[in-house]
Amino acid sequence: xxxxxxxxxxxxxxxxxxxxxxxxxxxxxxxxxxxxxxxxxxxxxxxxxxxxxxxxxxxxxxxxxxxxxxxxxxxxxxxxxxxxxxxxxxxxxxxxxxxxxxxxxxxxxxxxxxxxxxxxxxxxxxxxxxxxxxxxxxxxxxxxxxxxxxxxxxxxxxxxxxxxxxxxxxxxxxxxxxxxxxxxxxxxxxxxxxxxxxxxxxxxxxxxxxxxxxxxxxxxxxxxxxxxxxxxxxxxxxxxxxxxxxxxxxxxxxxxxxxxxxxxxxxxxxxxxxxxxxxxxxxxxxxxxxxxxxxxxxxxxxxxxxxxxxxxxxxxxxxxxxxxxxxxxxxxxxxxxxxxxxxxxxxxxxxxxxxxxxxxxxxxxxxxxxxxxxxxxxxxxxxxxxxxxxxxxxxxxx
Amino acid sequence: xxxxxxxxxxxxxxxxxxxxxxxxxxxxxxxxxxxxxxxxxxxxxxxxxxxxxxxxxxxxxxxxxxxxxxxxxxxxxxxxxxxxxxxxxxxxxxxxxxxxxxxxxxxxxxxxxxxxxxxxxxxxxxxxxxxxxxxxxxxxxxxxxxxxxxxxxxxxxxxxxxxxxxxxxxxxxxxxxxxxxxxxxxxxxxxxxxxxxxxxxxxxxxxxxxxxxxxxxxxxxxxxxxxxxxxxxxxxxxxxxxxxxxxxxxxxxxxxxxxxxxxxxxxxxxxxxxxxxxxxxxxxxxxxxxxxxxxxxxxxxxx
Amino acid sequence: xxxxxxxxxxxxxxxxxxxxxxxxxxxxxxxxxxxxxxxxxxxxxxxxxxxxxxxxxxxxxxxxxxxxxxxxxxxxxxxxxxxxxxxxxxxxxxxxxxxxxxxxxxxxxxxxxxxxxxxxxxxxxxxxxxxxxxxxxxxxxxxxxxxxxxxxxxxxxxxxxxxxxxxxxxxxxxxxxxxxxxxxxxxxxxxxxxxxxxxxxxxxxxxxxxxxxxxxxxxxxxxxxxxxxxxxxxxxxxxxxxxxx
Numbered sequence: 013x014x015x016x017x018x019x020x021x022x023x024x025x026x027x028x029x030x031x032x033x034x035x036x037x038x039x040x041x042x043x044x045x046x047x048x049x050x051x052x053x054x055x056x057x058x059x060x061x062x063x064x065x066x067x068x069x070x071x072x073x074x075x076x077x078x079x080x081x082x083x084x085x086x087x088x089x090x091x092x093x094x095x096x097x098x099x100x101x102x103x104x105x106x107x108x109x110x111x112x113x114x115x116x117x118x119x120x121x122x123x124x125x126x127x128x129x130x131x132x133x134x135x136x137x138x139x140x141x142x143x144x145x146x147x148x149x150x151x152x153x154x155x156x157x158x159x160x161x162x163x164x165x166x167x168x169x170x171x172x173x174x175x176x177x178x179x180x181x182x183x184x185x186x187x188x189x190x191x192x193x194x195x196x197x198x199x200x201x202x203x204x205x206x207x208x209x210x211x212x213x214x215x216x217x218x219x220x221x222x223x224x225x226x227x228x229x230x231x232x233x234x235x236x237x238x239x240x241x242x243x244x245x246x247x248x249x250x251x252x253x254x255x256x257x258x259x260x261x262x263x264x265x266x267x268x269x270x271x272x273x274x275x276x277x278x279x280x281x282x283x284x285x286x287x288x289x290x291x292x293x294x295x296x297x298x299x300x301x302x303x304x305x306x307x308x309x310x311x312x313x314x315x316x317x318x319x320x321x322x323x324x325x326x327x328x329x330x331x332x333x334x335x336x337x338x339x340x341x342x343x344x345x346x347x348x349x350x351x352x353x354x355x356x357x358x359x360x361x362x363x364x365x366x367x368x369x370x371x372x373x374x375x376x377x378x379x380x381x382x383x384x385x386x387x388x389x390x391x392x393x394x395x396x397x398x399x400x401x402x403x404x405x406x407x408x409x410x
Numbered sequence: 411x412x413x414x415x416x417x418x419x420x421x422x423x424x425x426x427x428x429x430x431x432x433x434x435x436x437x438x439x440x441x442x443x444x445x446x447x448x449x450x451x452x453x454x455x456x457x458x459x460x461x462x463x464x465x466x467x468x469x470x471x472x473x474x475x476x477x478x479x480x481x482x483x484x485x486x487x488x489x490x491x492x493x494x495x496x497x498x499x500x501x502x503x504x505x506x507x508x509x510x511x512x513x514x515x516x517x518x519x520x521x522x523x524x525x526x527x528x529x530x531x532x533x534x535x536x537x538x539x540x541x542x543x544x545x546x547x548x549x550x551x552x553x554x555x556x557x558x559x560x561x562x563x564x565x566x567x568x569x570x571x572x573x574x575x576x577x578x579x580x581x582x583x584x585x586x587x588x589x590x591x592x593x594x595x596x597x598x599x600x601x602x603x604x605x606x607x608x609x610x611x612x613x614x615x616x617x618x619x620x621x622x623x624x625x626x627x628x629x630x631x632x633x634x635x636x637x638x639x640x641x642x643x644x645x646x647x648x649x650x651x652x653x654x655x656x657x658x659x660x661x662x663x664x665x666x667x668x669x670x671x672x673x674x675x676x677x678x679x680x681x682x683x684x685x686x687x688x689x690x691x692x693x694x695x696x697x698x699x700x701x702x703x704x705x706x707x708x709x710x711x712x713x
Numbered sequence: 714x715x716x717x718x719x720x721x722x723x724x725x726x727x728x729x730x731x732x733x734x735x736x737x738x739x740x741x742x743x744x745x746x747x748x749x750x751x752x753x754x755x756x757x758x759x760x761x762x763x764x765x766x767x768x769x770x771x772x773x774x775x776x777x778x779x780x781x782x783x784x785x786x787x788x789x790x791x792x793x794x795x796x797x798x799x800x801x802x803x804x805x806x807x808x809x810x811x812x813x814x815x816x817x818x819x820x821x822x823x824x825x826x827x828x829x830x831x832x833x834x835x836x837x838x839x840x841x842x843x844x845x846x847x848x849x850x851x852x853x854x855x856x857x858x859x860x861x862x863x864x865x866x867x868x869x870x871x872x873x874x875x876x877x878x879x880x881x882x883x884x885x886x887x888x889x890x891x892x893x894x895x896x897x898x899x900x901x902x903x904x905x906x907x908x909x910x911x912x913x914x915x916x917x918x919x920x921x922x923x924x925x926x927x928x929x930x931x932x933x934x935x936x937x938x939x940x941x942x943x944x945x946x947x948x949x950x951x952x953x954x955x956x957x958x
Contacts, residue, residue, distance in 0.1 A: 050537050181683050209683040215633040215642075218424045218563065219674055220682070223417055225558075239538040243633055246540075250560040250632070252550075273540040273634050585815065592801060592812055598763055599799050604787030604816035604864060 039079040043099030047087040047112035055307035056319045063323040073330045092116035096123045114138030114183035130347040138187040147370035152322045155376040157408025159284045160191025162381040162401045168200045172230025176206040180236035188235040188262035217244045221251035235262035242273035266313040271393030278389030284381040287317035290395045317359035373405040421674045427563040429670020430570035435647035436662035438618030444594040444657045445614035451519030454640025455526035460486040460623020461630040475543040479627045483620040490619025530637040541630035566628045649689040655703030714739040719769035722759040729755045731923040742900040744914035752923040753903045761793045790867030802846030813863030830859035851882035868899040875906040
């Protein structure tokens with residue numbers, strides 16, 4: 013079956029790394045730790061390695077090769093921190109890329125801040141990541157604080173204000189829940205109609221759904237990682253909550269397992285994301301085709317687009333950095349070069365810009381979210397773009 | 411806010427519907443414990459394999475759900491018997507007949523659990539698979555106060571009760587069931603009765619694994635199917651078995667239902683974000699006041 | 714009927730039986746006598762097949778059964794009555810008895826044997842739906858003997874049927890063993906109660922330290938000075954009279 017394939021690809025990418033043959037003294041060392049447990053995870057990991065290989069084959073960074081090491085943290089904090097320590101102190105990387113899950117990225121921020129290593133965040137959305145005051149952190153995805161505003165505006169104006177919240181305990185979902193709750197209160201002065209804090213991998217939502225059903229809410233926020241969210245969606249229909257009650261997804265709703273596992277229950281679910289496969293721009297269409305032909309992925313989500321944008325931004329910054337051969341100086345130079353990236357236009361729905369201050373305003377470089385709705389669930393799911401919103405730099409900050 | 415008796419009632423009903431599933435897995439663990447004197451740590455994986463077999467039978471072979479349930483039980487029973495014959499039997503023998511072989515058996519169970527998860531990973535991959543079953547033939551129950559119990563939960567409860575009743579009938583009213591009980595109590599005497607003890611041990615193991623598989627096929631449509639699903643179920647079923655009294659078959663079911671109710675009430679009235687700990691809280695409470703478990707009155711006499 | 718040649722057996726590396734030779738002819742009552750730890754129970758286990766032989770062979774009805782599993786020996790008619798404590802306490806009296814008939818399929822004959830057991834031991838009929846764990850010591854002993862009868866044995870082996878029982882109960886039980894023998898079943902009784910056993914049996918073996926020390930007609934053994942000295946005291950005439958009535 014196909015999974016043998018998956019496993020082999022994973023094993024190779026994890027072990028072999030890239031560029032061993034071309035390694036010489038002037039390599040730029042890049043370490044990557046990400047969640048690569050799913051089919052998608054292994055594909056976007058592979059895609060990053062392939063893109064870096066492409067940069068090297070085209071002549072590298074001002075003649076220097078990038079030597080990338082890819083590690084899997086399985087969305088587990090302990091593994092992520094161990095990976096980061098290994099990459100920073102043993103591999104002595106110039107730049108660390110990581111990670112996918114917010115709960116993994118949060119502790120890694122402390123590792124890179126202490127060691128003085130620039131860190132590019134590929135996927136994590138939790139607002140706190142850039143609020144720790146580290147001058148080494150840069151976030152490619154849209155911060156949860158922006159998503160909260162986008163969701164609240166749309167929900168309050170188009171769906172209603174009587175919303176039930178189901179919040180799983182993973183860092184991203186906790187953040188997504190808190191952000192929507194805060195924005196709903198700020199904009200419309202409403203508290204959640206019902207709120208259930210459930211376990212990260214909860215399997216049984218029946219009692220909550222029963223309760224929500226009896227409350228006649230306008231919508232249900234399901235904030236959870238993909239598989240947990242899919243289970244909650246299925247069980248909401250099983251409990252007899254009709255399609256007229258809109259299901260709002262958290263940031264993980266963009267992950268392919270949601271429509272795949274939830275099936276028909278995914279239809280009508282909408283969520284804010286950084287990238288929509290239904291985007292009509294030529295660059296998006298080319299990207300979708302590339303991912304499909306190279307990795308066999310149907311409709312890439314923003315985990316792919318962000319990984320891709322990250323490599324491009326890294327390429328720009330490395331080319332602009334004045335590298336001298338001293339590890340500490342080079343790390344600082346790369347950090348400053350990333351801070352100088354302005355108005356990058358890539359797959360992200362809006363431009364990405366960073367600046368030098370160690371503040372969320374400077375380091376949450378991507379402020380444009382797109383609201384996406386599933387029009388069909390299952391393996392061959394379909395989406396539509398509902399709206400595109402750019403937020404103010406200091407939106408959602410205290 | 412006034413106390414809402416309707417939702418209390420709903421929490422209890424849902425607790426029971428999931429509790430009976432814990433119960434039938436715990437029943438398997440207790441059967442193996444009383445029959446083979448081993449605590450089977452890989453039983454969660456039997457549940458997981460059962461769920462996957464059911465999924466394959468429904469999705470790939472196109473069997474209707476009830477047939478897939480039976481098919482998955484048979485396949486998992488055969489798998490379990492093969493594992494018992496090939497791996498466990500040597501160990502139980504090394505321990506001196508079929509008596510407690512101690513640490514070796516426990517570690518072997520853990521190892522088997524890891525090995526089976528990896529085998530499943532190679533076959534089905536790490537991603538959760540949706541299990542779409544047509545359950546429209548089951549009625550939706552409505553209780554007082556507009557509590558609706560969906561088809562899949564009704565089905566779970568009905569099938570679990572049927573399985574329990576069937577097992578009870580088998581053990582209490584058939585000759586082979588009598589032999590199973592004899593083997594469970596004392597293998598040497600059972601041998602002297604002319605019972606083919608090794609065959610009965612295989613049968614016990616197969617039965618227990620078949621029960622685990624049934625739980626997997628029942629839970630699959632609700633929770634999707636994943637290679638790592640066995641661990642949590644094993645923990646809950648262990649808690650159920652211990653709460654009810656380890657080795658006691660009615661105790662396993664009562665323990666399962668108690669764990670189901672207790673964790674639903676805990677999630678509802680204390681906090682839902684640590685739902686999995688309630689099973690163990692209950693376990694500790696029961697052990698504090700009745701160390702042998704609720705129905706663990708009859709001290710087992712082992713030769 | 715049963716022939717044991719140079720039987721050596723034990724547990725692990727411990728050799729308890731060190732070359733036993735015995736012969737039991739069909740329809741006879743034979744007793745095996747010895748103190749604690751002399752190898753009596755080991756010998757029964759070896760004949761039943763619960764422990765393998767280290768050396769030697771066993772044949773039954775002229776067929777070598779050395780390699781057969783216990784349940785296969787039961788099917789051939791070698792039935793061991795376990796010690797009284799080894800009834801199944803969580804099963805009813807009748808369930809215990811039916812378990813004895815596990816290898817048999819002829820319902821009519823099973824029913825007839827059940828009636829015979831109840832006739833031999835009327836107290837079991839009274840207690841048929843009671844859990845056997847609630848029976849008295851003597852009643853459990855009757856139960857395990859009855860359970861042995863239910864197997865339709867050719868040879869019944871009894872492991873210390875008099876253990877821990879009051880003399881009156883012992884008499885009753887031995888009387889019934891005699892009745893079973895009269896139905897044509899070969900009997901091997903393992904006993905510490907030497908006097909009772911030798912009165913019941915026709916032939917006796919005395920085992921010590923895993924070897925047969927002495928054997929002969931029961932009547933001769935009773936009067937044998939060596940046996941008398943080590944095992945017996947007092948007169949046996951009165952009990953003999955009661956038993957053979």
